Amino acid sequence: MQKWLGLWKMDCVQKVSHGVLPASSEDPEIFTNSDYVVLGETYPGQEQEESPEQPDPDGEARSDTVGGGFFSSLFGRDMSSYTPEFLLDVRSRVNFTYRTRFVPIARAPDGPSPLSLNVLVRANPINTIENYIANPDCFNTDIGWGCMIRTGQSLLGNALQTLHLGRDFRVNGNESLEKESEIVKWFNDTPDAPFSLHNFVSAGSELSDKRPGEWFGPAATARSIQALIYGFPKCGIDDCIVSVSSGDIYENEVEKVFVENPDSRILFLLGVKLGINAVNESYRESICSILNSACSVGIAGGRPSSSLYFFGYQGNEFLYFDPHISQPAVEDTFVESCHTRKFGKLHLSEMDPSMLIGVLIKGEEDWEQWKLEVMGSTIINILAKRMDDFDVSCSMDDIESVDSNLMKKDTNNNENYGVLEGDYVDIGAILPHTTNIGGSEEDDGFQDIHCKNQKIVVMGNTHTVNANLTDYEVEGVLVEKETVGIPSPINEKC
Template sequence: MDNIHRFVNYLLDPEAVNTDLKNPLWSLGLEYSPIPDPPRPQLTHGPHAKEASTSHQTVSSAQSKLSSYISNASSVLRKPSPSPSPDHSTSNGQAVSDVHEPLKVSWPSAFVEDIGSKLYMTYRTNFPLIPRISNGPSFITVGSLLRGQINEKAGYTSDVGWGCMVRSGQTLLANTLIALHNAQPGSTAEKRIVSWFADDPQAPFSIQNFVHHGWLACGKQPGEWFGPSAAARCMQITCSNFKEPNLRVYIGGDAGDVYEDSCMRVSGGPRDFKPTLVLLGIRLGIEKITPVYYEALKFCLRIPQSVGIAGGRPSSSHYFFGYQNNNFFYFDPHYPRQALPYRTDYESYTDDEIATVHTRRVRSIRMEDMDPSMLIGFLIRDMEDWKDWISRVESFQGRKFIHISKSEPMFGRGNSIDTDGYVDLGLHGRRRSVAGENDSEDFEHIFAVADDDDDNGVQELESDDEGEPNRKSHEEDYEDVEFDKCAT
């Protein structure tokens, strides 16, 4: 009976209800009381009415982290009506209007406002074409037929059905940048960050650029579902190419291994430490998360360096940002919306456009229903933050899956946990045939670190073949595919 209830909840995707008034709410290192706000006093007459009203306005202003533009676009932030499909869209690919039901009041307002202050990337439709490789995935799927969204034979103008891991990775990266630059909702800094994720090849962190680098670096063809390691690699490459955010990306070894020497090479070292996003691709079980790792996974969202987890249900990626007891809170990217345009004048974004990258809806999933494969992110701002993060990780009491070593092994990649029955998310070379060529080519998963300081934190990892061509020669080889239309 319990399984039937969970299946129905999965289909209808109802908003989570706060029934646990004992365990605290956690959101990226911040703790909130689970007790809902007390009812507002209904004083409309008498000498104390004006005083009560003024007091309430002051409290509301202090609690709210969202600026007035979210209130102006609140219809986009309200809970959508339940649908028998996780993709609540109409036949033309637009999100179902969110104006029918008010927000639930069972959650404390400070927690809901915290959710609303985060950036939230979803499926998009009608964006500039992503060219299709001739032997790539079919542009027609059962889901696209049901939704009436048939992409052109030339390529994809929507990522519905295949882009959820890209969107989860974008959400993780976007909230890392929000934290790094302390960008408040509605601020110029937030709008600038949003412009970087617009659905256009000109935007450095766009779906087009993720797919472009996923193809060149990981052999992921346009329209093919990304895994955590491919998403991590694309975050690293795009951050290396686009230096304005001042963010470097370090990808840990297999099974949660972090090597201080290689991380210092990426970050710039103790004397010139640059803000660094540490990404750990791990698998904590076979079909489900092994319960012995529950507390360690919660710990990852409880420490101040946390920037979230890209993971989800099997073949359905989400972005996790908090938890309560054994329930994890998440953003679901499976809600199609119109493509977000790219604007060099990011101040010209309308309230409604900015509102499409926010939500106040509370969703949760039990840990036992989560997929064990995931990508965990930590933002290390400086050397003191690095020392604090190491101290917290090493002092954690319980079964760990993050292991910090002074140096990377000379041969092979370390694996310091019992892997019996586990599958590591190793970054191995793949072979993909390219349209118009008979011979397969090896794809490096990352590109060598340059001797100068322009690499911006790209790690050097092993290649399958000695003398593997560099990335530039790859791009030259694939010009016939005309995929460079998507490059910045």
């Protein structure tokens, strides 16, 4: 009895540390009749008498599913009804979680220690101490630091499953597991597997200055995925286009890929931040539209410093797999261990605004159709080309000649009319208007900050000899109204 209570307490501590248990002061909304969406597939919600032990066609009990309530999160009981088709689809998606006792990853000399309080709380302390004694300078588990890598693996794994087996693939026995085994084993926790935790860590160290044991963010995860895809062409993805700071996609970059091969498969990884401390409610419809697309391969997001893999939604709640459930590193049953019907629900208001969106495009026709889907999106923008591709080749002498008398400092009024180093200069008037970027002049959808979508250039050392504007990066950003204006029309030399 005491042993059981000890295990129960440890489970509670882990769930609290991962934020699985919702605050008791807030009752989650219940959507009894709302449809469920799973990566572009829609399933009707149904009202039935509670029957938590009713089996699925795949032979597992419904009690494996996790709803949104307190006891549901704690004990994994089914508090609502799901169709067998929905549950089978959920179980068929690939899900990667924490692992223990895998091939050791050497600690970096200037990196974190494998033995930490965070790992002791979240893992079995005895196993952790045993591993530390056996390999004091190695990581034998990613508990406490690998959750973003695991959700990145889930995103990539579901993209590859869809690419090779189709979206209608279902896990319904050993034969189907064998069919996808080659794909899933690419993610096994060994240095030889192309998409293993070990290789994510190696790519993160090289590209993002991440040490083993350090938590990845969306940008580091996206860069690692891109590098690993390029290093393993056999995976079938021809190109991986990454944006680590926006949902902007540039048509000229995509068209270059299709010129070489109209049937190219492209994975888009879009790192976005949809608010300051929480997701802005105005983005809800666009997030749902992304997950409801046939091109969607999910979103790696979650709570602050606690990543989750979102694969669908119901009403205002988003459905996710939780990577914070540790499993032993296994070879024989690895593929089977990457499937589960246990999922959680998270309200939009609880989501972290930083997330990594995955979209898989299979050929030029797919691309044209998807462009129409996202025309009204407040998150994804299809632009003609990058603004730093524009030819803005004015010398610094030309810039200073633009109303030179005005662009000087008025010492009497203590106002600065000059262009100083570090100034944000609005050069929208002199750039070609090939696309409608940002829509209206004011953008009130970015929390409560009234910002202006401007094309700006950050001025560096204006005294450098032979300096010209091609030395400075031009980009569209949201800034407050503190930019230095350039009168229009400008000098004809520009």
